[in-house]
Amino acid sequence: MEKIKKGVRLEHISKIYKDPKTGKDFYAVKDTDLEIKPGSFVTLLGPSGCGKTTTLRMIAGFESPDEGEIYLGDEPINELTPNKRDTAMVFQSYALLPHYNIFDNVAYGLKLRKLPKDVIKEKVMKILELVKLSGMEGRMTNQLSGGQQQRVALARALVIEPSVLLFDEPLSNLDAKLRVEMRTEIRRIQQEVGITAVYVTHDQSEAMAISDQIIIMDKGVVAQMGTPEEIYYHPVSEFVADFIGEANFLRGKYVGNDGKYAVLDFEGNKLKTPPKDDMKVGEQYTAVLRPEAAKLGDEGGLECRVIVSCFMGAYQNYHVMVGDTLVKLEDHNPKNRRVYKVGEKCHLLIDTDALHVI
CATH class of the missing domain: 3.40.50.300 (P-loop containing nucleotide triphosphate hydrolases)
Incomplete structure (x- = not known):
């Protein structure tokens, strides 16, 4: 039995x-x-x-x-x-x-x-x-x-x-x-x-x-x-x-909705995020961004400056500054893509649906 x-x-x-x-x-x-x-x-x-x-x-x-x-x-x-x-x-x-x-x-x-x-x-x-x-x-x-x-x-x-x-x-x-x-x-x-x-x-x-x-x-x-x-x-x-994995915390003031997304004023930029219940206009909120949910590009997104660019094999590890906020990201399989160097100005492209407001 x-x-x-x-x-x-x-x-x-x-x-x-x-x-x-x-x-x-x-x-x-x-x-x-x-x-x-x-x-x-x-x-x-x-x-x-x-x-x-x-x-x-x-x-x-x-x-x-x-x-x-x-x-x-x-x-x-x-x-x-x-x-x-x-x-x-x-x-x-x-x-x-x-x-x-x-x-x-x-x-x-x-x-x-x-x-x-x-x-x-x-x-x-x-x-x-x-x-x-x-x-x-x-x-x-x-x-x-x-x-x-x-x-x-x-x-x-x-x-x-x-x-x-x-x-x-x-x-x-x-x-x-x-x-x-x-x-x-x-x-x-x-x-x-x-x-x-x-x-x-x-x-x-x-x-x-x-x-x-x-x-x-x-x-x-x-x-x-x-x-x-x-x-x-x-x-x-x-x-x-x-504690669970690497995380970036993007803090901003909630300024309203844009269709299905909430909009935060983040370092002078409009940052769209999936909304959280009972968000109140004018209050501060924090959006969690995982490093793999962002990449760098020549245009669009948020203006930033590269302060760390490190080859890790499977990915290029970047630290960038968006205004006064440090953001860490991982650009996976970077072999056939442009690699940004320290000091370069570029744009941070974020997967909006991967953000999570806490």
Whole structure:
């Protein structure tokens, strides 16, 4: 019988710590509500100290919330110890047993559960095939690369068949190329198994690549939750826009509508943007412009001056000044196009529909 998938729900969760320097209490996580759907891959993303790891550790049972309740499926789990929760954690440090080989590392949790030897062997061999380590079960952990060690840690967590798999920055010890390879593997395995996954990282590109939903946290609260596309194209604040990818902030006074677009007075220019609800004439607004949503030309658009022009292979990286505002842009595939040099005057051409007013 197939195991019923379970989600995770946090209701008004808070965690309070004492600052060792001042002796005052502060909220690491404050009055947080979250609902993670069964079978989904959700990433907690944010800067250091935002509360993402504390949230993960409370789901795992390594920390206890001071306020609120955590549910796994419909079961409240605040009072359950980590080993009694239907979860498993993949750690940043792998936490492998150095004197055990791959088989015994993966089988460790099953042996604690006192399963029969033949059942343990069947489950371990099946999971090693899933993580592409078949035939290596006799190797010691010190004979493995970082990527292989991470696969062992993943297999050890999966083999006990938890309802929720938790990841605490599992790829931060790997080099850049291996990180990309392993994040793809983790996503493949999660989708194949159909398990609910909660993943903590500070790497924006990692979060974008693997997530069904991204939860961006700031100072202990959820700043925004949505799909990678929603977070990137429709950030609710400057913090979110600036944290997920590169962003330019074009500030101007709303002067009215021009057909379907709102018009901002930006550095003496009329900047058209998709309108935001309840915009009021005369008030200041900020439009978010992603670097890939603009290019340079000889005419039209906004007059500007190039202050940085740098070849990056796949794109030409420009910094230009529009009046007193710095704008960063990426002109992709620049090989057969004109490259503007530092000091040149030109025109900034903006994809109006790609702007987003916050």
